[in-house]
Amino acid sequence: MNGTPAPDLWEELVTSALLGTDRRTPPASAPGRPAPAALLDAAAEAAVRRRAGLRPATLPATRRPEPAPQDPRPALPPAAARRLASLLADRPAAGAGRRGTAPDLMELLPQWLALANAHGYAPPAHLLPALLDAARGRTDLRPAALRFAGPRGLWLARLNPHWRFALRATPGSGSGLPAADDVEGTARLWEEGLFAERVALLTAVRQRDPRAGRELLASTWATERAEDRLMLLDSLRTGLGPDDEPFLERALTDRSRNVRATAAELLSALPGSALAARMAARAGSCVAMDRTRGTPTLVVEAPHECDAGMERDGVLPKAPAGRGERSWWLGQLVEAAPLGAWPARLGGRTPREIVALRVADDWRSELHAAWCRAAVRQRDAEWARALLGSPSAPEAGGPGAVSLAERAKLLATLGAEERAGWVAGFIAAHGLSEAFQLLGVCAVPWAAPLGRAVVDALNIARDAGSYPWSFSGVMGLAERCLDPAEAGRLNALQAVPDEPEDASPGAGGYWAEAFQRLVTTLRLRAAMTEELTAPMPEASAEATTTAAAEAGSVPSA
Template identity: 35%
Template sequence: MGVADTGADTIGDTWETALAAALLGADRAPAGAAATPWGEVDSGADPGGALLGRLAGHGVHHLAGSGFAAEVLVPAEPRAAAGPECPPAAAARLALLLAGGGRDRLREWCDLAATAGTRAPPWLLPALAGHRSDLAGAVGRIAGAELAWLDRACGDGTDEADGAPSADWLEGTPAERRAAFADFRMRDPEAARAALEAGFRAEKAEMRQTLVATLEVGLSEADAPFLETCLDDRSSGVRATAQRLLPSLTRSLLASRMAVRATAALAVTAKTKLLGGTAHTLVVTLPEESPTLARDGVEPRPYARQGGGTRALLLQEILAAAPLHALGEHPPRLWIELALRSEWADPVFEGLFAAIRRERDADWARALAEVLGEAHAGRLSGIRRTNPLREKWARAAALLPAPDWERLVEEAFRGGEAEIVLPHLSHGPAAFSARFTAAHLDWLAAVTRGPRADRDALAKTWLIDRLADRAFPGEDEAASAAAILARLPEDADERLRGQVARLAETLELRAAMRREFGPPITAGESARG
């Protein structure tokens, strides 16, 4: 009995010293802590290795009394290398980002690693695992297979070798089923929709909504008939999801109904002038509420009822859901010019903005930006230059392809009017080219050394903070930002000074992240690497 007690005390004392070493540092372990009931742990002169060996011994000792069957205690499968590890400097940067470097920079690091064809180092996998929910795609590209192996080694992974969810989307939690169905949908859109239709009515309302929303993956005109039936589903969530997806299918029955409603609401009349030529007028017929409109998702909102704008909102939502080919009888420019002169300009433009954004129609986007730009410049008779018109122009320009938007704003830079530049910079693409970044930084340098009123207006918009994420992250750009900071006037507002300091710091960090992966990126590459 005494021997047993002595052994228990020895094991307890050893575990406490091992725990103390883990907390204080392996090289500061208490004297005599290397002795264990199962003998010496040979790790050479490495105190860290000795500590790991002692902890492993304690784990084996614990499992020995756990009652597991022998066949359960089998080694984990070898971890197959999924690609070369990132350079040591990049790994060190990843460790800093995981310790609190910001979600955006962590996503950017993962994208850089994926572009370079490298993987995260094994010692950072547990920390990366905590970001699989908020950065699923980014983390999966550089550590998906390794994290799946780690899950299986810990006994809670899937059977898929690549870490993807089970192909059986009929089982599991709602999140697991959604992920599995999305994977099924990516692999075979037609089969996935057919499988969903087969057992759709047996699903609970929340699950029906989740699965219908997943049809956005690989959405095509072939999905329209099923989505049309969802408009009559007993769940409001399912109906709303179908109403959101169907307008993207410009040949669907819903799109056809919206096209008829749009042409009934908007019409162009022509009248010959006395001195020749033709005068066009936009005739607007505001729609009425109806059950069929409500079925298609067009119904007044409570705030519209209170404000007296119910029918105007119905017009806006019809145009937003209607295919642009419904207005194909006349060129886009004519519709836009006439809408500017209409008393119903606001709902018409809001509806057109939504439709152009959904269909990504470059011709309509160019016409919209050109007409509003001409109107703001005073080149359209009867249109006053106002702040709301300027904001409409900036929003319209943001619908252009990125190179077109950059050329338009570069021209505004040369014009030097901050009141025009600032609204445009509030919109636009998420990442800038090297050429545009250089022009932007030149303009920023001029403004920060210009009149105080312009500097204050710039600081209030917080556009400098956005520039840090959108700018091309090259060495020259980082140096330009640092030069702007160094040359700020002494009377510069502290808010502006702080924003420029963050810009310089962020661009230097982003440039350094790229250096750590290898040769610097060239001007032809995207800002996100």
């Protein structure tokens, strides 16, 4: 197997098979060999190479690869292994249009991987190449796929340059990070490791000991490049606390503007920091209560300049195109000010009462948007609830002081149950047309009230003969996020409904098809869960253990 085939040899073989060997000669065929037989020989050899994962070298191999490491995790139950093979084999046809009733298996792969990782299973060795190929094509799959692939996946990735992303994404290329008590190994990796390894090391140290992580970063801070300082400083988000303030204050004088801005953002997330107090004083001087009016009203006087102190504390002086400078500076000040300072400044009012106040001179949208960003940054659930307001309020479903994008970020600060309840109320009041990005922040599977609200809204749209393709995004989300236990409630919706006179042509058939696909997908997800949680039969477990012991490694070329 020491030839040097073209990288797309497999595709050329497939093309020859589709066109016929009389119209296209198979590549790399032996002289005098009949074309059909040569095609089959080449395909057999290429298939072995693909499964082995090792591309032929340009020079004779000097030594065989080391055997793959053992994976101590239990093997997948047989039914789950077969399911994984079918998920990895599913590929959408080029130019595919209408999906019909068949589930989109590739969209279920992330959920399957999450379940398999939660149970701590190891993948079948023969499926590792297909798993790495899938992760190569979809970056969103990589963290879960590489965790599932385990040590053998990394071993295999070293043999094929197409899979080198696995080595880049895994600190230490499979060697792992130093143990918590390995002071010498930690220092050596911090001084000599690749940048990705150093970031992973700093994050790991911060998770177990924030002080040690900060000291590790401080030990080389003065010699780091500006772009590296930015990413390393961002790692302090892990375990961020008041003890980090002195280091972050020093970073405010960094020669890199981006480093200064990140340091200021981190300090503003610490409500007790000196920077937060400075920002509170600045923001407080811009927003005040006007008690001369009949109705309590907030008046806003935005900054007239961005002075050196504001710049040092992270305020960007240059406004984006189309944005006024004064409103740009005001937004940054209010965003960085601790939310806890506002009730005392505004007459002891609660966040809900403050948000309800009238704001003079069209500053309401700017002020509320800045409070939204502050609530998200400071993870303040009370302010988030106040800014979200009632999901049934008229302004919740249309233009208002708080946009839907901002509401989605605010929802992320709430607990999963409260979040789902708010979105369910929103859908019941405003329908699904504006709810897509709100559904994206809800925990999976959707809580029962949210699932019922989505199904009811889809049913209403179906009965009204609404244009069906405008709901395809929500239907796709439902396939992945609806609790499989809801499948029984959908049986009646699989029939083709009577179409109103003003309905979109063919809408009834589309709705029936979409609900049939939804039910099929939910049942498939339920089967996936059952396959991964079912105990392995004793005979199968013994056979798997024996086979693994005899194999000892993934087959190599």
